[in-house]
Amino acid sequence: MEKEPLLMLPGPVPMPERVRAAMMRQAINHRGKEFSGVYADCVRILKTAFGTExxxxxxxxxxxxxxxxxxxxxxxxxKIACLVNGKFGERLYKISQRYGSAIEIGSEWGTPLDLGKLEKALSEGAEMITLVHNETSAGIRNPAEKVGRLARKYDALFVMDGITSIAGDLVKSDAWGVDVAVVGSQKCLAAPAGLSALSVSNRAWERMTEPRPYYLDLAAYRKSASAKLMETPYTPAVPLFLALREACLILEEEGLPARIERHHRMAEAVRAAAKTWGLSLFPRIDSDHAYSNTATAIRLPEGVEDAEFRATIKNMGIEIAGGQDHLKGKIFRIGSMGAVGAPEILATLAAVQYALKKHGYNPKGCGVIAAAEVLG
Ligand SMILES: Cc1ncc(COP(=O)(O)O)c(C=O)c1O
Incomplete structure (x- = not known):
């Protein structure tokens, strides 16, 4: 029997049937009333998830x-101060190197950021901060609110990657002083890959730098969005917008607080399983940093070979992620984003528990039951 694999990755994630169906239709004019309504719905609902006006x-x-x-x-x-404790913080640093004078404020992947060093860079003239709120590569949630306070104190712009936190974890862009926040479609929104969204504060608009990019010129995006019929400057990926609108409507129906609570519980269930197996979570957290509520990174036990371990899980129809770059073979990551709930989490954990045993690690206890206790 041909069956779709269950993607328990930190994105892309399974899409509800309604989201898939929304893409399957005849083309529509992106300079027309219908598209304008689709775009407006996405923006309205995403603003709630971003916590922004x-x-x-x-x-x-x-x-x-x-x-x-x-x-x-x-x-x-x-001068851009880039906080880096994982792959995506590093990506923002690399992007910043292309455009400005980037200062890396780095910690080992999955370990706490040094906000003292950030404050020093700000006192020495850094004008912008980049931060990844939920560092998916290491399963750590970084202290966005604290970083926002420092940004305000030193009057710097604050760019926050909320790609795997927005719509799955609590984000309050305006209250935290985030000037530009970003989300990706294939993560907690459970929409198809290929779209992203970003919010822009008035402070940021007042500080636009020149020359601006052409295709990604946000002034052009602003002008088109404020036209009588809301639109985008260039031809958008219309089928993906149709699907994103449906995903946003689903979010609205579930309600943001309920959705966040569901993500928290799923991640807690995965953490309970890891603990019961006797495995350690990868990130080192402190009072400012937390375990991610959308992607859990677990240390692979000594002797378990990553590719074989994940192949066994894949043979059972479930895909989880390995580590990236230098963490390859050292950790595995289970995504708990989007439309997934107890059935998907419990099936995934049962497959992982089996694969651990098959590849040489004897779990100390039954992680599936520990997870069920959280979810039940
Ligand atoms: C935190 C974070 N930032 C950025 C990205 C990159 O997003 P994309 O692959 O959609 O370009 C990812 C993707 O995994 C991510 O998890």
Missing amino acids: NDLFVISGSGTASMEAAVGNFGRGR
């Missing part, structure tokens, strides 16, 4: 496109 745009391009739009429109020539 600022302008918000949907970009035809994955999360990285919006990360680049943020730095490219507001950071050219600027």
Whole structure:
């Protein structure tokens, strides 16, 4: 029997049937009333998930496109302090190097950021900060609110990658002083890959830098969005917008607080399983940093070979992620984003528990039951 694999990755994630169906239709004119309504619905609902009343745009391009739009429109020539404790913080640092004068404030992947060093960089003239709120590569949630306070204290712009936190974890962009926040479609929104969205504060608009990018010129996005019929400057990925609108409506129906609570419980269930197996979570957290509520990174036990371990799980129809870059073979990651609930989590944990045993690690206890106790 041909069966779709269950993607328990930190994105892309399974899409509800309604989201898939929304894409399957005849083309529509992106300069017409219907598209304008689709775009407006996405913006309205995403603003709630971002916790913002600022302008918000949907970009035809994955999360990285919006990360680049943020730095490219507001950071050219600027001194940019980049907080790095994982792959995506590093990506924002690399983007910042292309546009401005980037200062890396790095910690080992999955370990706490040094906000003292950030404050020093700000006192020495850094004008922009980049932060990944939920560092998916290491399963750690970084202290966005504290970083926002420092940004305000030193009057710096604050760019926050919320790609895997927005719509799955609590984000309060305006209250935290985030000037530009970014989300990706294929993560907690459970929409198809290929779109991202970003919000822009008035402070950021007042500090646009020149020359601006062409395709990702946010002034052009603003002009098109404020036209009588809301639109995008260039032809958007219309089928993806249709699907994103449906995903946003589902979010609205569930309600943001309930959705966040569901994500928290699923991640807690995965953490309970890891603990019961006797495995350690990868990140080192402190009072400012927390375990991610959307992607759990677990240390692979000594002797278990990553590729074989995950192949066994894949043979059972479930895909989980390995580590990236230097963490390859050292950790595995289970995504708990989007439309998934107890059935998917419990099936995944049962497959992982089996694969651990098969590949040489004897779990100390039954993680599936521990997870069920959290979910039940
Ligand atoms: C935190 C974070 N930032 C950025 C990205 C990059 O997004 P994309 O692959 O959609 O360009 C990802 C993707 O996994 C991510 O998890």
